[in-house]
Amino acid sequence: MLTVQIVNGLMEGMMLFLIASGLTLIFGVSRIINFAHGSLYMLGAFLTYQLVPLFSDGSLLGFAVAVLLGAVLAAAVGALFEMAVLRRIYRAPELMQLIVTIALVLIVRDLVRLVWGPNNVSVSMPDALAGAVQIGDSFFPTFQFAIFGAGLLVVALMIAIIRFTRAGVLLRAATDDRGMVALLGIDQRRIFTATFAAGSFLAGLAGGLASPFGNVNYLLDTEVIVAAFIVVVIGGLGNLYGALAGALAVGVIKSLGVLYFPRLAMVLIFLVMAAVLLVRSMGRRELQR
Amino acid sequence: MVDKRFELSRTLARAALAAVGLAMVAAVAAGPARAADPIRIGLVAGISGACGPLVDGEVKAVELGVDQLNAKGGLLGRPIELIKRDSKTKPDEGAKLARELVLNDKVDVLTGTCSSAVMLAVSAVSKELKTPFYSTIGNSQKANIEAFQPYFWQTQAHALMEAAAAAEFVAGHADWKRVVPMGFDYEWGHTSVDTFVAHLKQLRPDMEIADPLFPKIGESNMTSYITAALAQKPDVVYAAVFGGGLINLIKQGKSFGFFQRASLVTLMTVDTMQALAKDMPAKGVSGYARAPFFELMGNPKAKAFVEAYRERYGVYPDDWATSSYDGLMYLAAAIEAAGGTDADKLMAAVTSITVHGLRGDALKVRDFDHLMNAPVYVGDVTTDSPYGFPIMKNVVRIDADKTMPSKEQVEKLRAAAQ
């Protein structure tokens, strides 16, 4: 029972990581708290719903193509938003950036309703992932293993890009010291656009990948965004490895909470979040001394 | 030779005469128009926000019904005017809109609420401003019991009745020995689970009932609850969940092989079956429902409604649509019986008439809690369906006399709440 819940928690955690990775990336580089991250996730899910029938009749490859295409479109929306709106207000107070992302939430939600209606829709599971794997006398969905694999792949790719490519060097430089990038004579705006596109791609990817595992409707954005914030905060804002650890921890805590503190399930995660923030602040003060 | 000034004054005189004439015509026209002052219905629906997916069918059905009534000349010779407002699924917003509708727009009746909170908030406004208000989606029993007020009525089975019907259904399966109850972690979910458990204990003392599980409302990841439920090795899981959260439970449950090992009994509405379509498990899902159109097709009134709805919107009505239409027609009958929209006369009519509706030929609202004797339909979900989406088979109609709390019970609950 305990192991089942832990394994299950890890699986759920990886799903959370996929959602949170793009958010933490964008925050790391641009310091923008992107409330619209959940909207891009939702957009990815709906685009997958639209595209799957074109590419897949239950085939895994077709599903993957649909998800990737949906993620690319979400990235395009994110990049467009950055160029058309955010770019004009980087000098304004940080809060302004927050408010325009909230505006984007409102806009995307209604556009999604206009296009796909207010009702729930369902994306079919690719046949290859529909079954369950038996371990001992417990069953685990094949799909969750696939998601776990996809999550690891995303981590590996992100590390590879950050470590070994020029874009990654710039990204790290931008995260650590924005001024330095400007000194190097590199157009900071392009870095921001690229980061926003990449973060949106990850949001769209997460939405598409998760879509067969549950319901899709225009309320997904709010469901996702708070969970993503929690993970990013627990992991340390802007920290990719932290987000991974935070996501897995949140998944396991939630899963075990169902067993041991069923009445506290909803509060528990926020208590952990608050505790992590406070403990970290104490640590920082000690460092300062 | 005619004096031009005279000519001019004659033209003026003629114009003046014409104006007087026109005014008189207008006055005459306005006379009957005032007599045919429209009957105004204020629809406060959660068009945006959490209720959006449920309310869509309701709004469509009410608009259809109002148009149909107007095409037949309205009620008592008065046209019906529907004024639609978006409560955004927020109780404060719903109450504010209800108040504006009554005070500014002079509506005669309020309806449309979906979430329990908005329903209770609007019910308080209805009580204060003495404006009749009925609910066709939100079904918290609080509005009938603790927070009952004389201008409210409920046109469907409330939470206690639905849970009792589910217990009847589960108890009827002799091969089910072990049940895990589950409910969304809010008032409706807890009430449903408590009532289900209490009812089942009476009907089947032999049944093992595990500790209930309470996922948060609309939970996107149900897996921890699925594994926790399966660990109890149940024959059946009773789940007081619906909408998006239910779709999550079914799709994720399917990946766990849940339906090969246990059955699920849940609130199964047409919109959920339409959304899941071919992703619905072929077996293992049973449901209780409020107004499944496919089960009502034998009733000519219901059949006509389904056909008109399809013609206008191109889809089959979900339960929310069907019961909202039925509720509207009950109101229409009450207005005709009352001979107007005077609040007290209307309420007296509401509790004294018997209506042949879509869900039966003897729908009525009893007087001490203003609850309709609405049936609950239980059956097994099947993908073998002529409609292109799953429906239920072996459907049994559980009549309200089996599920409605008695007057003594209601009084006891009211006293306990004091």
Next chain:
Amino acid sequence: MSAARIDWRIVAAGCLAVLAAIALGGRGGAPLVTEMLLMALFASSLNLLMSYGGMVSFGHAAFFGLGAYGLALAVSRFGLPVAAGLACGPLLAGLLALVFGTLCVRLSHIYFAMLTLACGQITFTVLFQWYDFTGGDTGITGFMAPAFGLDERWFAVVVLGVVVACLLALWRVVNAPLGITIRSVGEDPERVSASGLNPRRVQLTAFVIAGTLAGVAGSLFAALQGNAFPDYAGLGFTLDSLIMVVLGGLRSFGGGLYGAVIYVLLRNYVPLLVTEWELVIGVILLLVVLWSPEGFAGGLQRIGRRLRSEPRP
């Protein structure tokens, strides 16, 4: 921000305008005016934190909601008269602002904001789940007649009085030595700390004042409705308050006021015109921010400057 004196002419003109709106709106329109006034107080309380204290809260609705529940619980569970309940609301909000604030001011910037988010969500969840005490999602209803059973217009007048008094008090605070310290902590905590003051204590004071005022707004909101629901402490109200402050204009005392008037009007009237009201409000938000990143107040000041430097021919 600079003039510390209260310009009574502006106050009187504002009050007259509100009274005219109440008279014109009639019984049906008065609740909208009341809502606007309460949102103005709620947003102004957040504005104290944001514009003056440099603290961005993602959980300010917690205190609004606690204000509402303070009243509702005092009356329904403890049998206190409504008048006493009205004092309990702000008190409960202020008390929890003290508790949450003590924790939150240990952090700064985005970490502060995230801890307020956690505190806000914890408050919401407790209200949502503690059925036996708070009534859960179905809230507390029927503990008092909405608006004390007063005519909607009279209630709006009462609220106008309370809100004006609170805003005047807030103006005094902002321009008193305390307010100047709050502002300098907002600008540069380290400098303040070097001058021997404890910046955290200053921030906590601001936090408690803001929480209490939000509680006043919440209590009166519950009185207006005659009910209390967990939504009042939820993310929706928090986002509304942020939007109002930023829309109205940061770095301006009137920011919360302007923002509340504009936003409440938009939220009330746009849905009457289009089903896609969120889309329209989102686009308007974008346009306002692009037009004037200092919000409405900033835009007004800019127009004023332009008019003064370029007199019409």
